[in-house]
Amino acid sequence: MKTLSIFFLLQAWFSFMNPSFIVDNKYAEAMAKNIQTVYSSQSISELQSAVNSFERIGATEKIKWEPYYYAGFGYIMLANVEQSASKKDLYLDQALKAIEAAKKIKAKDVEITALEGFVHMIRLSVDPASRGQQYSSLAMQNFSQALSIDSENPRALALMAQMEYGTAQFFGSSTKEACATNESALQKFTTFKSDNPFAPQWGKAMAEKMKLQCKD
Amino acid sequence: MKASLFVFVLLCVQAYGQVKLTGVILNADREALPGVNVFLVDTYDGTSTDDQGRFEFLTTEKGVRTLHATFVGFKPYRQNVTIADQDFQLEIILEEEINELQAVTITAGGFTASDESRRTIFRALDIATTAGATADIAGALNTLPGTQKVGESGRLFVRGGDGNETRTFIDGLVVLDAYGPAAPNTPSRGRFLPFMFKGMSFSTGGYSSEYGQALSSALVLDSKDKSERTRTDFGILSVGGDVGHTQSWDRGSLAGKIQYTNLRPYVGMIRQEIDWKNAPVSLEGSSAFRHTVGKSGVLKFYGNFNHSNFSLYNHDIDDNAEKELFDLTNNYRYLNGFYKNALNTAWSVRGGFSYTYLQNKRQTETETFDEVEKGLHLKTVLEGSLSDHVELKTGAEIIARSFNQSVDPKTPQAIVAGFEEYITSIFAEADVFASNRFVVRTGARMEHNNLLQKLSVDPRLSMAYKIVSGGQISIAYGKFRQSPRNEHLMQDHTLNPERATHYILNYQHIKNNKTFRIETYYKKYTQLIKFLDGDPTNLSNLGGGDAKGIELFWRDNGSVNNLDYWITYSYLDTKRYYLDFPSRATPGFASKHNASIVAKYFVQKIKSQLGFTYSFTSGRPYNDPNVSGFNSLRTPNYADLSFNWSYLPFPTVIVYFSCTNVLGRDNIFGYEYSTVPSEDGHFNGRAIRQPAPRFLFLGIFITLSKDKSVNQLPEL
Numbered sequence: 001m002k003t004l005s006i007f008f009l010l011q012a013w014f015s016f017m018n019p020s021f022i023v024d025n026k027y028a029e030a031m032a033k034n035i036q037t038v039y040s041s042q043s044i045s046e047l048q049s050a051v052n053s054f055e056r057i058g059a060t061e062k063i064k065w066e067p068y069y070y071a072g073f074g075y076i077m078l079a080n081v082e083q084s085a086s087k088k089d090l091y092l093d094q095a096l097k098a099i100e101a102a103k104k105i106k107a108k109d110v111e112i113t114a115l116e117g118f119v120h121m122i123r124l125s126v127d128p129a130s131r132g133q134q135y136s137s138l139a140m141q142n143f144s145q146a147l148s149i150d151s152e153n154p155r156a157l158a159l160m161a162q163m164e165y166g167t168a169q170f171f172g173s174s175t176k177e178a179c180a181t182n183e184s185a186l187q188k189f190t191t192f193k194s195d196n197p198f199a200p201q202w203g204k205a206m207a208e209k210m211k212l213q214c215k216d
Numbered sequence: 217m218k219a220s221l222f223v224f225v226l227l228c229v230q231a232y233g234q235v236k237l238t239g240v241i242l243n244a245d246r247e248a249l250p251g252v253n254v255f256l257v258d259t260y261d262g263t264s265t266d267d268q269g270r271f272e273f274l275t276t277e278k279g280v281r282t283l284h285a286t287f288v289g290f291k292p293y294r295q296n297v298t299i300a301d302q303d304f305q306l307e308i309i310l311e312e313e314i315n316e317l318q319a320v321t322i323t324a325g326g327f328t329a330s331d332e333s334r335r336t337i338f339r340a341l342d343i344a345t346t347a348g349a350t351a352d353i354a355g356a357l358n359t360l361p362g363t364q365k366v367g368e369s370g371r372l373f374v375r376g377g378d379g380n381e382t383r384t385f386i387d388g389l390v391v392l393d394a395y396g397p398a399a400p401n402t403p404s405r406g407r408f409l410p411f412m413f414k415g416m417s418f419s420t421g422g423y424s425s426e427y428g429q430a431l432s433s434a435l436v437l438d439s440k441d442k443s444e445r446t447r448t449d450f451g452i453l454s455v456g457g458d459v460g461h462t463q464s465w466d467r468g469s470l471a472g473k474i475q476y477t478n479l480r481p482y483v484g485m486i487r488q489e490i491d492w493k494n495a496p497v498s499l500e501g502s503s504a505f506r507h508t509v510g511k512s513g514v515l516k517f518y519g520n521f522n523h524s525n526f527s528l529y530n531h532d533i534d535d536n537a538e539k540e541l542f543d544l545t546n547n548y549r550y551l552n553g554f555y556k557n558a559l560n561t562a563w564s565v566r567g568g569f570s571y572t573y574l575q576n577k578r579q580t581e582t583e584t585f586d587e588v589e590k591g592l593h594l595k596t597v598l599e600g601s602l603s604d605h606v607e608l609k610t611g612a613e614i615i616a617r618s619f620n621q622s623v624d625p626k627t628p629q630a631i632v633a634g635f636e637e638y639i640t641s642i643f644a645e646a647d648v649f650a651s652n653r654f655v656v657r658t659g660a661r662m663e664h665n666n667l668l669q670k671l672s673v674d675p676r677l678s679m680a681y682k683i684v685s686g687g688q689i690s691i692a693y694g695k696f697r698q699s700p701r702n703e704h705l706m707q708d709h710t711l712n713p714e715r716a717t718h719y720i721l722n723y724q725h726i727k728n729n730k731t732f733r734i735e736t737y738y739k740k741y742t743q744l745i746k747f748l749d750g751d752p753t754n755l756s757n758l759g760g761g762d763a764k765g766i767e768l769f770w771r772d773n774g775s776v777n778n779l780d781y782w783i784t785y786s787y788l789d790t791k792r793y794y795l796d797f798p799s800r801a802t803p804g805f806a807s808k809h810n811a812s813i814v815a816k817y818f819v820q821k822i823k824s825q826l827g828f829t830y831s832f833t834s835g836r837p838y839n840d841p842n843v844s845g846f847n848s849l850r851t852p853n854y855a856d857l858s859f860n861w862s863y864l865p866f867p868t869v870i871v872y873f874s875c876t877n878v879l880g881r882d883n884i885f886g887y888e889y890s891t892v893p894s895e896d897g898h899f900n901g902r903a904i905r906q907p908a909p910r911f912l913f914l915g916i917f918i919t920l921s922k923d924k925s926v927n928q929l930p931e932l
Binding site: 173 | 255257264266865
């Protein structure tokens with residue numbers, strides 16, 4: 001089960017957000033700069049520093065969920081870059097902590113719930129043979145829950161598609177369903193709009209990469 | 217503990233009202249910590265330390281502010297600083313956090329298996345996939361060091377201890393007779409399947425003062441929490457079938473399963489050493505209810521009933537044609553209730569009850585034995601942290617048991633005997649962490665026994681020291697006691713508990729998915745039950761004995777892709793003077809050398825996991841009345857190569873095939889002799905063999921649920 005290669009495709013899938021909004025205050029400036037870093041950096045020290053910034057912002061702002069969301073996302077990226085399994089786990093533990101903090105501010109949010117599932121998915125990829133059963137179940141649960149909050153969310157759909165694809169590939173069964181989920185994710189990426197300037201923007205590249213695999 | 221802070225040099229005044237804060241952050245060994253988050257609370261002013269642990273940032277804040285430094289694996293650091301017009305330079309030492317991943321743990325005597333904790337060397341799932349065990353907990357644990365394979369029993373024999381010296385607990389609550397009934401000289405299986413547990417800790421000595429009434433070993437099983445999905449499971453087995461359903465809702469779940477096992481068709485097909493009249497048939501039902509209480513509390517109920525029956529003919533040793541019927545009916549019920557909740561961030565309380573009912577009805581052509589054991593266990597435990605460095609666990613419990621045996625109650629000469637025992641205990645245990653490297657656990661257990669009207673105190677002590685990253689040494693010491701076996705206590709209520717003292721020294725090294733463990737021990741037995749003048753109705757506590765040995769364990773699941781294997785070796789030197797032994801001798805269940813090799817290989821191409829287990833046990837003592845010297849002879853060596861194959865054709869289906877003793881070796885467990893010599897003065901004897909060379913098992917498990925994710929393992 002160790003070759004669920006699908007999980008390693010996740011490395012080159014960040015899509016840049018467009019900071020077209022007007023940077024009119026310290027919060028927005030700090031957020032924009034660090035969001036850029038967690039979307040694009042492959043360096044442990046850069047990522048750690050961005051995550052630290054998000055934690056500082058989160059602790060100061062107190063009522064905004066976004067800093068914690070991106071701190072969580074940053075920790076997932078750190079886990080992806082890190083090679084040692086036990087350190088990966090340590091980062092993922094931190095990611096969950098940040099996600100918990102975000103959930104306290106905004107309960108039942110589609111993006112936060114999907115991100116939580118993402119943590120389980122990466123956790124699974126560390127040791128699929130022994131973690132498959134437990135963490136695939138946890139990840140699926142989060143993705144289903146996210147989609148029940150908003151069935152149109154492109155990231156929840158794209159992550160769900162990844163899980164379905166990995167499962168289908170492992171069992172040698174048809175990837176048709178996974179590819180269909182991915183198609184609808186891609187469609188939602190093009191139409192996704194949010195009033196929130198700091199709404200998550202990532203995931204499109206991951207879905208596009210999967211589309212190529214679906215063609216094969 | 218307060219970390220130390222040194223405020224050093226005050227530099228020159230800055231322009232623009234901005235003050236520069238600079239400094240360095242180090243660990244206790246004065247090594248630089250990069251990536252530390254350092255900032256003024258409630259401001260945006262802050263930064264992360266660089267590769268040399270240095271930081272530098274500007275602030276326009278003035279007055280008393282709180283400086284905060286946080287980093288993964290270290291305690292958050294807080295310090296009030298007064299910001300005037302001068303720059304600051306600080307040196308901050310962060311103190312390591314005592315946490316699960318970094319801290320030393322006591323490993324002497326203990327094997328922990330958990331799906332939750334990621335640092336364990338043995339996982340709950342390992343139990344289910346160990347070849348030769350056929351998903352039996354004791355079967356899989358028998359491949360770990362400290363156990364002696366006793367093929368005709370199936371129970372856990374630990375370090376020269378008898379099978380009944382291992383006690384099983386579910387969620388901390390005792391299980392009386394954790395094994396299903398088995399015909400004489402056939403291995404029994406545990407009553408609980410590994411799938412219902414999320415973790416287990418198997419201790420071969422020196423265990424926590426929380427566990428009493430076990431001389432050699434404690435097997436502590438933690439049941440799973442709430443099921444996350446509604447599902448229905450079917451199992452089609454070569455020896456029966458089962459059906460189960462799990463209903464899951466937001467805050468709870470309810471699961472039920474019913475299983476029917478019938479070995480009759482199987483023994484009809486495969487020739488058996490045993491002359492069955494009716495091979496074992498059993499009907500079993502189990503149910504589990506889980507509910508979340510409040511924020512973090514959990515309430516669990518688990519119940520199990522089992523009815524089984526078999527009958528066979530025992531053949532006379534002297535005249536094989538002469539046979540006697542033996543019929544056993546067993547009724548078993550177990551109910552367990554468990555509650556756990558946090559009182560505050562530092563303290564939590566857990567507790568519950570367990571109730572066991574066990575009836576064995578043994579019938580021969582001339583007699584009927586009927587024995588009933590009932591047990592109720594009530595327990596509550598308070599645990600938490602006194603400080604960052606001291607964890608305390610304390611609790612109280614009552615184990616009330618009654619045992620009654622009647623022989624042929626229909627006739628006026630019925631012999632009825634029994635006892636009622638109440639053991640009341642309190643226990644306390646403190647873990648004192650001197651650092652992440654060194655921990656000392658001291659505990660004691662006080663017991664009051666109603667039959668003896670005596671109060672006793674048993675001390676326990678263990679400690680562990682981390683020598684290098686991944687390598688640690690631990691020692692453990694403890695005194696343990698256990699009431700005599702039911703059939704002895706029934707005859708004489710004034711018998712003292714049997715006692716054991718353990719001394720254990722252990723070294724363990726874990727690195728890159730490789731584990732090496734070496735452990736040596738000495739165990740002293742006192743107050744063992746001894747028959748006076750060889751008369752089994754005249755009992756005393758005059759027995760004793762000891763056991764010593766050395767054990768090795770090596771596990772590697774990192775070197776070869778998809779391959780996981782472990783190798784164990786146990787050396788045991790034990791002698792005891794107990795029961796009918798005329799002199800100190802090695803008991804028949806104890807073997808000097810025990811070794812196992814367990815390998816699991818995952819083959820992605822055929823979606824299968826293949827497992828092999830090779831076990832070796834050197835000859836066991838047996839007593840031949842025709843030769844002088846008690847227990848002076850040894851059986852041939854025992855060896856077994858088992859195979860299993862788990863195949864996952866679809867996410868919802870698992871096919872499981874297993875075969876024990878693939879090579880068909882004729883293993884001999886011992887010899888039994890006629891009680892009376894034949895005319896020429898010779899005692900006739902015969903070998904105790906495996907009921908059949910191999911045991912084959914095939915099962916197909918199907919899960920139906922709304923979503924089709926990978927989740928085929930049963931819940932119960």
